[in-house]
Amino acid sequence: MKRETMEYNYDWNLWTILECASKTNEGFCKEYHNLLKYVPHYGPVLEAFMRFGQPGDIFLKLMAGYMKMCVTSKENGKFTALTSFCMAPPILYAFDIVPMCLEVWTVLGTIVLRRGTTEFLDYCCEVGFTETSCSAQRGALGAYLAGLCTQPDFIVFDSPGICDTNANSFAFASAFLDKPMFQLNSPPTLSDERATKYHRRDFRNLITFLEKQTGKKLDFARLKEIVGEIKRQDEIACELFDLASLVPSPLPGMYDLMLYGGKFMMGGTREYTLLLESMLQTAKGIADKNLSGTLSGREKARALFCYIDHYTTNARFWYWIDEHDISMLGSMLFTFWQKDVVYAKEKQDQTYDIDDSSDEAIIDSLADQVSRMPMVKQIRGPYDAPGMMLDDTLGAARVLNVDFIVYVGTMGCRNTWGVIKCIARDLEKAGYPTLVLYADGFDDRVQSWESITDKLNEFISLRRIGA
Amino acid sequence: MIVAGCDVGSLTSKALILNNKNVLGYCVIRSKTRPEESAREVFELALKKAAVHEEQVMCCVGTGYGRNKIPFIQEAVSEITCHGKGALWVMPRVRTVIDIGGQDCKAIRIDKEGTIQKFTTNDKCAAGTGRFLEVMAKLLGVAIDELGGLKGGQNQEPLTLSSACTVWAQAEVIHHLNIGKSKGDIAEAINRAMAGRVAILVGNVGLEKDVCMTGGVAKNTGVVRHLEKMLGVKIKRLKFDPQIMGALGAAIIAKQMYTGENP
């Protein structure tokens, strides 16, 4: 690692950048545009959020707030947990624990910093973590391992049984940093009685772990408030999905990232509800004009990313989407399986419903929610089993009327790379042109963004998408 | 007392003749299909350069991929040990040796006696090896020796190049050429990608000063420059052909073996 990289804490560095970014909209429009000239490296990424108006502004503020909470957690006397994107944070918030989500920190570093997180990716390898591990964790994990981030008090993750490489990152961090860990472990099935029972017992065990670590009992009054927010958030998310199924879709491409990113950081908090309300209001306005959410208002094609998005520097992925008038209808990360969500019609057994009628019911609901998080739901069993990756992708593709499907993952994703050729074949058979990108969503060095756009453009033109 | 070292590598074979502290002569040739042939030919050429007869050589140690096939040696020693010994002989304060050969790349940490403390090598892929640079130079249409000297435009945003895979990196070089990027910019990206791979290995063994580079790629000033930047240290230039360090180390071990010194 370069010496200058070690001068500043990674989380502090990103927070200060985002903190400044979140204030840029406080002046006049002209001031904002003048300012862009002075931040040539951050201009494009700032603009990627700001060009969609209020939701982008709120999202920047939410990110800055989240980061500040992480960076200042120790001075505010809070416990910190290193955690994964697929681990829903409400239960941690109920204990007043700050969830430091590795993938969120990786994504932000990848998009915002000039060279992404390459030095931290490589630092992991230097201390013995395999370079074939998942870059989604590795990007930020390197900073944690190097002591360049607020240190976690303990580690909580829910990927065992879902994704080995994800789980392995947290197990590695626990062994390397010598911190206690708790894993929620998923069985290979989802909605049968055995699996439900297992999840709920496991979740109660997590609560016991958190009580032990924090020395506090679970505060049910606080939990009830959080659950109230979740209910509202779930309603809005369902409405947003209803809008996404319209042709043209009024959802701007960035909504995908904002919806799931917000949830991973601040799910269950008031800030996230405000973000969703603003997103819904804006999208409704676009829908009223019968426009697409793309920058031009036109929709040439409708895209579904069947796994994750690509987080190349400067948010160039989302610019590409807009330049081609493509409606980005989401990735797997976008799906949370709330009851009544449009893609879950006739699949209600696979959804969760927040029941706040009793303390026990709340815990059961949260256990169900975690077990339906993106990836946790779909990757646990055979890809072609009901409710798993193929079923969910096809279901979403039909409901959202998509024109093509793209797979982007990371080089660490054994689970999806294990079957993606089979999945792509099945999707093609079902009539959906499918592109598998041999790239890494968090590491441009595996395949550069320029080369990826070549592949995307070639695919769109050869398959006559939107023609 | 005259001794010799013979290093039969995957791309090149090297032999060196040593008389106490003087290098009498050495030679580098392109490796042939059979290691025995490469060894014999390069050894004879080195003897000729050194103006020494084979009978005068008291002891010869072999190293490199083909070391066990060399018929005329008394002992075969791994190239990792030899590179450590060779570099220390040329530069007594060196503690970290980075060796980039045709097919692999190693980072070696040694103590003041030249004993290996820790080492690591790259794994199967050609990225991070001399072969990577060779393939890339060919694509750019420049000689491999020129690649290091090519520099990118000062105010340009640096290009990204895949460093994980030689095959993918090739596709990207072609892409960059097609969209009109300059050879200098692309060469910079190639050298930086290469340096990035090597920096991980160095981090792996734990960097200790002084640092030097051996193997053919040490001649590529671009890779060295980027590596220095990444590691935050000056990489000392060896006052000797870096490609010959393995053979030199082998000759030093031959001398130690013959005189019974502690190897």
Place this chain on the structure above:
Amino acid sequence: MIENFKQVARSIFNEYVEAWKKSGKFVVGYPCTYVPEEIIHAAGLLPFRLRGIGISSLSVGDTYFGPVICSFPKCVLELAGNKKYSFLDGTVMSNGCDSMRRLDECWRKADKDIPGIRPGYFHYFGVPHKVTDYSLQWFEEEIQLFIKSIEEHFSISVTDQDLNNSIKLYNQGRRLLKQLDQIKIGEDCRITGEDALALVVANTAMPKETYIPILSGFLDNIETTCKIIPGRKRLMIVGSINDDLDFFKVIEDCGAVIVADSMCFGSRTHHDLVEETTDPVKALAKRYLNHAYCPRMFGYYKERLNFIKQKVVEARVDGVILQNIRFCDLHGSENGIFVRDLEAAGIACLKMEREYGPLVESGRVKMRIDAFLEKI
């Protein structure tokens, strides 16, 4: 005798399996040490551990698996695609790790293109990743479902008595292999790691009733039949799956002898015995879920580290080789921390990445082993 075991280890369809099949009995494959073989045995079937040796291309494996996947399941699929596993009447799939878990779908898909390559009985066995009362309960239920599915498919019944008999027999085999481990770690080493591996591999590819008497006879006479192996560096090997005798041979030919291991074709298969009690299913669940030496069980790093440290002392090990197959991040990453912690304890380590069995590049392995042995 060892030659005989080596032959079994170097082939897939061996003479014992052939004889078994000729007698009209069935063979069921299983992928890893988390699947209780006793159940297959108690049903009167021959458990056969899936392996991928002897392939020369990956044309089938690469058709279904993506590019960044461990070569082991690819090699298994390659063999299946080339009908080398046509002697299997069934196989179990399991989530030992993600690469292996996806063998389930890839094998099924390949069977659609090359009909008949999938055995008739194809059962998925889900193993939890931690040990708690409820995960043990899940595992017990999984064992019961496994028994039920075998009973239904093969129209047989498996009683507790059958299970208890199998447990006894398998424990007997484990005790003998533990005895072999004791011989390996002795000061006067009489068996190479390569030969010992042949015995361990054969244990998974032969009927226990035949294997146990042969192994027992060999161990009884080892002092007369096997000479002491003098003057070699003593190594322990840790990490990803290896059933390839040549890999050990390359290492030992550099002037070493492998005296201890923590591998799944190795001590992990026989280190722990199954309790011989009245409830065989509970006993099996307890043993199989608790033998936590594979990093697939998250959160047991210290236990695994201590196991290695203890072995290093017991076996007077000069150095530890920590190897992993490329894309096996579970072993690869844990090996990284092992290096840190073992070296801090003064134990010499070599960490390396390789491909599986037939794909190993022996030249590169040799270079690293040579340098390591010169160092220690």
